[in-house]
Structures are given as C-alpha cells and as structure tokens.
Amino acid sequence: MNIEGKRVIWKEYQKEIADDHYFYVRSCVRQSFFPGSETTFLRILRDELGKDVYENPFHTTCTGIAYHGDILPFETTMTVIARQFALMTEAGYENYIPSCITSFGLYSEVLDTWHHFPEIEKKVRDFLKKATGKEFEKPKNLAHASDIIFKFRKEITSKAKFKLVNRFTGDPIKVVEHIGCHYSKMFPSKGVGGAEYPYVLAGLIEEWGGDVIDYPERRHCCGFGFRQYLIRANRGYSIACSRKKFESMQPYKPDAILTNCPGCPYFLDRWQYAISEMEGKTYGVDGQGIPVLTYEELAGMVLGYDPWDIGLQIHQVPVEPLLDKIGIPYDSQKKFQGKNGENLGQPATAHSLTFYQG
Amino acid sequence: MIDFGYNINADRQIDYDRNDRRLARYILEHEPTFRICISCGTCTATCSAGNFTYLNLREMIVLIKRGEAKNIKSDIEKCMLCGKCQLACPRGVNTRNIILTINRAIERLDF
Numbered sequence: 001m002n003i004e005g006k007r008v009i010w011k012e013y014q015k016e017i018a019d020d021h022y023f024y025v026r027s028c029v030r031q032s033f034f035p036g037s038e039t040t041f042l043r044i045l046r047d048e049l050g051k052d053v054y055e056n057p058f059h060t061t062c063t064g065i066a067y068h069g070d071i072l073p074f075e076t077t078m079t080v081i082a083r084q085f086a087l088m089t090e091a092g093y094e095n096y097i098p099s100c101i102t103s104f105g106l107y108s109e110v111l112d113t114w115h116h117f118p119e120i121e122k123k124v125r126d127f128l129k130k131a132t133g134k135e136f137e138k139p140k141n142l143a144h145a146s147d148i149i150f151k152f153r154k155e156i157t158s159k160a161k162f163k164l165v166n167r168f169t170g171d172p173i174k175v176v177e178h179i180g181c182h183y184s185k186m187f188p189s190k191g192v193g194g195a196e197y198p199y200v201l202a203g204l205i206e207e208w209g210g211d212v213i214d215y216p217e218r219r220h221c222c223g224f225g226f227r228q229y230l231i232r233a234n235r236g237y238s239i240a241c242s243r244k245k246f247e248s249m250q251p252y253k254p255d256a257i258l259t260n261c262p263g264c265p266y267f268l269d270r271w272q273y274a275i276s277e278m279e280g281k282t283y284g285v286d287g288q289g290i291p292v293l294t295y296e297e298l299a300g301m302v303l304g305y306d307p308w309d310i311g312l313q314i315h316q317v318p319v320e321p322l323l324d325k326i327g328i329p330y331d332s333q334k335k336f337q338g339k340n341g342e343n344l345g346q347p348a349t350a351h352s353l354t355f356y357q358g
Numbered sequence: 359m360i361d362f363g364y365n366i367n368a369d370r371q372i373d374y375d376r377n378d379r380r381l382a383r384y385i386l387e388h389e390p391t392f393r394i395c396i397s398c399g400t401c402t403a404t405c406s407a408g409n410f411t412y413l414n415l416r417e418m419i420v421l422i423k424r425g426e427a428k429n430i431k432s433d434i435e436k437c438m439l440c441g442k443c444q445l446a447c448p449r450g451v452n453t454r455n456i457i458l459t460i461n462r463a464i465e466r467l468d469f
Contacts, residue, residue: 232363240367277360351360 006197013184013194017151018141022053023093025084027100028061030262036311037296038099041145044299048159049152053097056087064102068226074113078120079127081110086134096139097148101261104144105182108190111138142190144183146260146295150192150200153207161304164210166255167327172211176254177201178245178268180261181221201258204295208302217248223271224263239278242271246283246290253285256322257292268292273316276352287354289317301328308334313344318356377425384463385422391451395419401443401453411436415443415453422460431469434460 022045026038045051063080066072088096098104114121128134149156164173179198184191193199196219202212223241228234245268249257259265269292276282276289284290292315293301300310301323307330312319323330336344349355385392399416407413413436421427434457443453463469 235362235364236367239364240369243366244369244371274362275366278362278366280359 006193006199009197010193010199013188013192013199015143015147015190015192016141017143017147018095020051020095021093022051022095022097022148023088023091023139024053024055024097024145025059025062025099025103026055027098027103027262028065029266030099033262033266034294034297034311034314036300036309036314037294040296040300040305040310041099041149043305044156044296044303045148048303049155054091054093056091058087059084062098062100062103062106064100064106065226065230067106068102069230070227075124075127077106078110078113078124079131081107082124082128082136083132083134085138086128086132086136088139089135089137094137094140096142097145098142099145099262101144101180101182102263104142104190105180105186107139107142108187111142112187114138144191144200144260146183146200147192149295149299150203153204156299156303157207160208160302162302162326162328164205164208164302164326166325168325172209173255173322173325174213174253175205175210175256175258176213176215176218176249176252177205177258178218178222178261178264180259180264181225183260201260201295204298205258208298213249213252213254215249215252217245220245220248222259222261222264222267224261224267229267238267239271239274242267243275246272246275249290250283254290255325256298257290258295258298259292260295265292265294269316273350273353276350280352282352282354284317285321287352288321288356289353291315291317291319291322293319293322301326304328306330308337317353320356372424372426374425379423379425380467381427381430381460381463381469382422382425384467385456385459388459388462389452389455391449392419392456394449395451396449398448400446400448401451404442404446406440406442407436407438413437415457418460419456427469430460431464434464 030038042053045053063072063077067077098107166173179201184195184198188195191198191200205212221241223238225238228237257268272283272289282289297310297312307323307328313335336346338344397416397420401415402408405413405415413433418427418433437457439454439457441454447453
C-alpha cells in the first residue's frame with residue numbers, strides 16, 4: 001500500500017479519546033452475531049489494561065436499525081439516546097463508548113443536531129423528563145470501542161504473545177480492513193484518520209506486525225445497509241455489494257478481513273457461504289474462504305487468548321487456516337464445546353466452502 | 359445449490375477494463391464521426407422503424423461505446439437504412455455508415 005499521502009491525511013484527522021473510566025454500551029446485534037467480541041473487549045480493558053469500565057444492564061438498543069429502516073422518527077431515536085445518556089449520568093460517568101458503529105454514527109448525529117439546534121435538545125429533554133423523569137448530561141468524550149483498542153494498541157503489543165506474521169514464510173499476514181460506513185463517512189472528524197483513509201484498523205494491523213492491503217473497493221459498503229437487508233426480496237442487492245468487495249480483494253490474496261462494525265463481519269462472513277451455495281463460487285485459498293475478524297478478536301488473538309474463548313468457532317468461514325499461519329494453538333476437539341464442556345453440536349458441512357482439515 | 363429466496367443482483371458498474379470494446383474500436387476505425395456523437399437522441403426521435411419496433415440508435419451507440427452491446431445483432435436488423443437519422447443529426451454523424459459498419463463488424467468480429 002502506498003501510504004505517503006495517507007499519512008498526511010491521518011495527521012489531520014486525529015480525535016481525542018478518553019484515557020479511562022468508560023461507560024460501555026453493547027450492541028443489540030453483535031451479542032448474537034459474534035458473542036465473544038464484546039466479552040474480549042471487556043477482558044482486555046479490565047484485565048490487561050486495568051481500566052475502569054461500567055456496564056448498565058438497563059441499556060437498550062439505540063434504535064439504529066429501526067431508524068435507518070425508516071420505521072422510527074428521529075424524535076423517538078433522540079429520546080431513546082437521551083435515556084442512554086441519562087443512565088451514564090446516573091452512574092457518574094462522562095466517557096461514552098458504544099460497541100456498535102451504527103450507534104456511534106447515530107450518537108454523533110444526535111449530538112451534532114443538538115449542537116446546531118439547541119431548541120431540539122431542549123424539546124428532547126422535555127420528552128425524556130415527561131416519559132421517564134430522567135435528566136442527563138451529554139458525554140464529554142464519545143469514542144467507538146475500536147478507537148479505544150487503537151489508543152491502547154502499543155500497550156497490547158507490549159503484552160502480545162503473537163505477531164501477525166506468517167510463521168511458514170516469515171512474511172507479514174496480509175489483511176484487508178473494512179471500516180463500518182457510519183464510523184466516519186458521515187462525520188469524518190469523528191473518526192481516526194477521516195473518511196477516505198480511516199486509520200483506526202490500519203493502525204492495529206501495522207502495530208501488530210501485519211500488512212495492510214489496499215484494493216479498489218476498499219471503501220464500498222459491506223451490503224448491510226438496513227433497508228436492503230431487512231426485506232428478504234431485497235437481499236440480492238446486499239449480497240451483490242459483498243460480492244463486489246470479494247471480487248475486488250481476491251486478486252490480492254488477503255489472509256484475513258478486519259472489521260469494526262456489527263454488520264460488516266457478519267455479512268462478509270455469512271455472504272461468503274451464501275455465494276458459495278448459490279453460485280458455487282468461493283474466495284480465499286483452496287476454496288476455504290477469507291476469514292473475517294472483529295478488532296476485539298484480532299486483539300484477543302495476538303494476546304494469546306484461547307480462540308474458542310473469543311468466539312472464533314461462531315464464524316461461518318473457518319478461521320483455523322489463519323491461526324495455523326500465525327501459529328496460535330487451538331484444540332479442534334473443543335471447538336464446539338460450550339461453557340462447562342457442554343456440547344454445542346457441530347454444524348452441517350457446506351457444499352462448496354471447503355471444510356478446513358488442519 | 360440452495361434457494362434462499364433471493365438472487366444476487368447483477369452488477370451495474372460499467373467496467374471499461376473488462377467489457378468487450380472491439381466493436382467500438384472497429385467503428386471508430388471505419389467511421390470517425392462515431393466519436394462526435396453526443397447521444398442527444400435526435401436520431402431515435404426521428405426514426406421511422408423506431409416508431410413500430412424497439413430500435414434505439416442512441417442507446418445502441420452508448421452501449422457500443424461502453425462495450426455492453428450484447429443484443430446488437432437483433433437490434434440492428436430492425437433498421438431500414440432510410441437515413442432520416444442522418445438528416446436530423448445536429449452533429450453531422452454519418453449514422454447510416456455506422457449502421458453498415460456495425461453490420462460488417464458483426465460478421466468479421468463474430469458478434
């Protein structure tokens with residue numbers, strides 16, 4: 001990747017990220033898509049970095065899916081978000097950390113709306129007071145969870161057990177990064193590195209020894225996009241977006257795809273399976289697909305966490321080829337063992353996507 | 359293959375690197391006025407055959423330039439070579455010769 005010009009852009013787009021005392025809010029969909037990711041984030045922050053992170057069980061969805069699906073009006077969304085801020089205020093925190101990119105984009109949108117239209121903020125405060133009796137302070141610092149991992153990437157390196165290096169060839173692992181659209185496309189100044197060449201994931205890959213691969217459709221949407229996915233008949237558009245990205249990245253032979261949004265890893269992972277079943281077309285080496293990771297999973301991998309503890313067995317595209325390349329040990333027999341050794345059952349083998357035999 | 363209840367939409371991107379532009383190159387070589395067409399559609403508006411069939415010279419020229427003229431053989435057969443399009447063209451494009459050149463190209467390039 002030619003990064004000379006990008007470095008200049010990255011210098012211009014720096015954001016303030018709080019050091020400690022985080023009010024962390026989970027994503028509504030990530031907990032079922034990639035349940036190990038958020039747990040790994042908390043484990044890294046609390047156990048590795050010794051940070052104070054608070055979670056409130058009364059936190060709800062930000063309404064992002066319904067809002068972007070044209071089901072909820074903006075006033076409702078703003079009031080729900082105001083309630084989340086009220087929970088943060090009640091808990092005595094000021095640094096708001098959403099796990100979800102859609103939420104992060106929506107919080108940025110709401111705060112920007114209130115900044116430009118204080119009368120709307122006042123109206124929403126009235127709505128919240130009438131509905132719940134709550135009041136709130138706006139967060140002093142709003143950062144996405146991937147910003148936090150980015151901020152502490154060097155600390156993670158100092159504790160890392162593995163580098164992103166292919167142990168067979170000695171070459172850096174080749175990673176394509178995919179940033180969620182709502183991270184910085186709407187508000188470039190809110191993302192590390194801006195909208196055109198966000199640095200938040202590229203910085204992680206570089207720091208941990210991997211190679212960032214540029215490819216033509218790098219900034220194309222993964223295909224989630226809410227409306228084109230929510231209705232089944234529209235999903236052809238969603239899967240076409242993902243296929244466009246796969247076709248574009250395939251010639252560069254990436255070892256993995258790194259993402260920071262709830263929808264992106266899900267769609268880039270599951271659509272590889274769907275395309276293989278619909279057209280017989282597979283990507284990656286030997287028809288095994290290209291493993292798709294979340295930033296927490298990658299951080300957990302370099303820190304040497306058990307791959308099954310961080311939820312890599314939930315992926316549709318097997319991650320074992322990547323683990324083998326880096327040299328991360330895993331026990332195949334325990335892949336589908338749940339908590340306390342409970343057998344989760346083995347999924348049926350895909351028709352076209354090759355089942356990995358280590 | 360599994361039917362999930364939806365298909366993968368065709369890509370609508372115009373990819374000049376992948377598309378077959380042999381026909382466009384052949385016409386440019388044999389009828390240089392092909393280059394100055396601005397796709398205004400005057401030819402299509404005055405076309406007698408186009409009143410009764412789906413013959414759209416403007417569309418054909420756009421698709422040939424993109425390298426996406428998949429149905430060119432069946433489309434071109436509808437032209438009666440009356441030449442009204444050539445009289446009406448504000449740019450002086452030799453549309454009749456373009457049609458004749460397309461016919462020759464179809465034979466020679468095996469379209």
